[in-house]
Amino acid sequence: MNFFRGKAFVFTMIVISVSLLLMALSVTxxxxxxxxxxFTGIVISPFQKVVTLARNNISDFVSYFTDxxxxxxxxxxxxxxxxxxxxxLVKNEQYREENKRLKGLLEIKESRKDFTFAMAEIISRDIDxxxxxFVIDKGTIHGVKKNDTxxxxxxxxxxxxxxxxxxxxxxxxxEPGTTVGAIVSRTGDIGIVEGSFDRMESxxxxxxxLPKSANIIKGDYVxxxxxxxxxxxxxxxxxxxxxxMESHGLSNYAVISPKADFSNMRTVxxxxxxxxxxxxx
Amino acid sequence: MMQRGDLFNKSAYYGLLIxxxxxxxxxxxxxxxxxxxxxxxxxxxxxxxxxxxxxxxxSVVSFAAGFVVDSYSERIFGVILILFTVAGYxxxxxxxxxxxxxxQNVCIMTMACVFLYxxxxxxxxxxxxxxxxxxxxxxxxxxxxxxxxxxxxxxFFFVTRFVNRQTVSEEEKEF
Numbered sequence: 001m002n003f004f005r006g007k008a009f010v011f012t013m014i015v016i017s018v019s020l021l022l023m024a025l026s027v028t029x030x031x032x033x034x035x036x037x038x039f040t041g042i043v044i045s046p047f048q049k050v051v052t053l054a055r056n057n058i059s060d061f062v063s064y065f066t067d068x069x070x071x072x073x074x075x076x077x078x079x080x081x082x083x084x085x086x087x088x089l090v091k092n093e094q095y096r097e098e099n100k101r102l103k104g105l106l107e108i109k110e111s112r113k114d115f116t117f118a119m120a121e122i123i124s125r126d127i128d129x130x131x132x133x134f135v136i137d138k139g140t141i142h143g144v145k146k147n148d149t150x151x152x153x154x155x156x157x158x159x160x161x162x163x164x165x166x167x168x169x170x171x172x173x174x175e176p177g178t179t180v181g182a183i184v185s186r187t188g189d190i191g192i193v194e195g196s197f198d199r200m201e202s203x204x205x206x207x208x209x210l211p212k213s214a215n216i217i218k219g220d221y222v223x224x225x226x227x228x229x230x231x232x233x234x235x236x237x238x239x240x241x242x243x244x245m246e247s248h249g250l251s252n253y254a255v256i257s258p259k260a261d262f263s264n265m266r267t268v269x270x271x272x273x274x275x276x277x278x279x280x281x
Numbered sequence: 282m283m284q285r286g287d288l289f290n291k292s293a294y295y296g297l298l299i300x301x302x303x304x305x306x307x308x309x310x311x312x313x314x315x316x317x318x319x320x321x322x323x324x325x326x327x328x329x330x331x332x333x334x335x336x337x338x339x340s341v342v343s344f345a346a347g348f349v350v351d352s353y354s355e356r357i358f359g360v361i362l363i364l365f366t367v368a369g370y371x372x373x374x375x376x377x378x379x380x381x382x383x384x385q386n387v388c389i390m391t392m393a394c395v396f397l398y399x400x401x402x403x404x405x406x407x408x409x410x411x412x413x414x415x416x417x418x419x420x421x422x423x424x425x426x427x428x429x430x431x432x433x434x435x436x437f438f439f440v441t442r443f444v445n446r447q448t449v450s451e452e453e454k455e456f
Contacts, residue, residue: 003374008336012370015344019359019366026357054304 101267104153114275115232118142120150120268123167132172132200132262133158136270139166143272147230150268155236155259156180156224157268168270172262173237174205181227182207182237184254189214190225193237193256203262204241210252216243222256232274287448291334294444295342298326303349313433318425320433321395323350327365328391328434329441331372332382343369360405368394387438392431399423 003009105117120136138144140163148160150170158172159180171178175195182193184207191210199205207222220240226233242255302322310319323346330342347365351358372390380386400423403415 003378006336008340008370008373011337011340011344012366015340015366016363019363023357023359026359054300058304 097266101153105269108151108153108269112232112234112274115271116143116273118144118270118272120144120168120270122266122268132175133161134170134172134265136168136170136268137166138270139164139168141165144168144270145272149231149235149271149274151235151271152260152265152268154261155238156231157260157262157265159230160270170268173258174200174203174262176200180231180237181225182222182256183225184210184214184216184240185221185223187215187220189216190227191254193222199255203258205238205256205258207240207254207256208246208251210254212245212250212252214252216240216252216254218243220254222254232271290448291338291444295326295330296345298440299323299342299346299349302326303346315429316425318422318429320430321398321426322430322433322437323365324368324395324398324430325391325434325437326441327369328372328387328394329437331369331374332376332387332390332438333441333445334373336370336373336377339373340366340370343367360402364398364401368398384435384438388431388434391434392427395430396423396427399426 101119105119109115109117118138120138120142122134123137124135125133136144136150144160145163146160148163148168150157150160156173158170158175158178160168161171162169173180173193173195176197178195180193181190183190189210191207193205193207196204196206210216218240222237222240224231224233224235224237236259238256238258238260240254241257243252244254245252302325306313306319306322313319327339327343327346330339334342343365344362346369347362350365351361372394375390376382376386380390400419403418403423
């Protein structure tokens with residue numbers, strides 16, 4: 001059998017020749033031999049397209065299984081990251097709230113330079129429905145003492161009824177038994193704001209001992225009068241929502257809706273001292 | 282002469298085999314890679330075709346395999362095509378004239394062909410790097426690739442022999 005004879009040899013020689021020609025076309029410069037290159041491209045590119053498509057599809061299919069572990073790890077990593085970010089979000093929300101509270105405090109401080117504050121967190125609330133009092137995390141070592149006024153940036157909240165070393169009990173102004181000397185801002189009528197058992201559930205309190213001649217209307221602002229020396233003068237208590245005459249007919253009363261939101265409070269400010277000039281009317 | 286039906290079956294077999302092997306090697310090649318070395322599975326087909334088929338048919342099969350590789354490579358079109366076609370023709374000629382058809386010889390021829398193929402590719406495309414690193418390339422790349430390809434030729438040998446027995450009788454091999 002002769003190596004250099006036969007159809008196979010001729011075929012091989014043709015392949016070699018054509019290949020060499022194509023190589024020459026490729027090497028000598030595509031611009032001058034654009035037709036040759038184009039021809040090769042036309043022949044090859046559909047084939048490449050099909051192979052690439054098939055290869056990509058197989059790769060995608062196989063990677064579905066081979067990448068599973070990687071994807072699982074990636075998923076776990078992302079879950080951890082999301083949890084971290086959620087925590088950060090909660091923290092940011094807390095900072096935002098705190099910022100809002102401190103801004104309020106700053107406003108009060110700016111307007112009442114004679115006040116000394118202690119910021120306190122509410123650490124517990126009365127568990128039954130008859131009381132709205134709560135416990136704060138500041139006590140005598142922080143300068144808090146009995147009868148100190150407790151406020152938020154919205155208005156007056158209540159009074160410290162019991163001061164211990166590191167914590168204190170606070171009664172709100174809507175609790176029966178709490179009394180605050182008050183004045184209607186617009187008219188200057190003086191009375192006493194006190195908690196009412198009937199109104200407590202609605203979050204309201206009563207302003208009693210208003211003169212019969214008092215021209216109080218719904219929406220009037222009521223603030224502390226400073227009488228009695230316990231509460232400083234000029235703190236917003238709330239707005240009038242209803243006006244009426246006492247049953248004995250000697251004086252009027254007004255139902256007050258406090259400005260402070262008792263249900264959503266988390267931080268309060270205790271006024272540990274205030275100027276003498278503000279105490280007296 | 283080979284019957285038209287047999288020719289079609291064989292062409293389909295080799296065409297499909299080339300396509301599957303190429304797709305496998307180009308997509309899942311990493312699975313069979315050992316120490317960064319992958320066997321040249323298409324060369325296993327070329328050698329098996331040379332061993333079992335007539336010279337012209339082996340050359341055509343080799344041409345097809347070379348065409349697939351070359352058309353998909355970034356290198357100058359034609360070099361791999363020539364190497365594959367020549368390898369197919371030479372193998373077929375040697376198996377018909379001088380070498381006895383056996384698994385052992387197919388493996389040896391695969392090893393030899395892959396080694397020479399690697400050598401030619403190295404010389405054709407990396408001749409500027411033909412220096413002191415050549416020895417290391419032979420030891421770390423060419424020889425392991427040749428040995429691995431020789432081992433990989435075993436399943437191809439059996440599959441091709443099975444297909445060959447199903448389609449072509451002994452006297453028809455002289456096509």
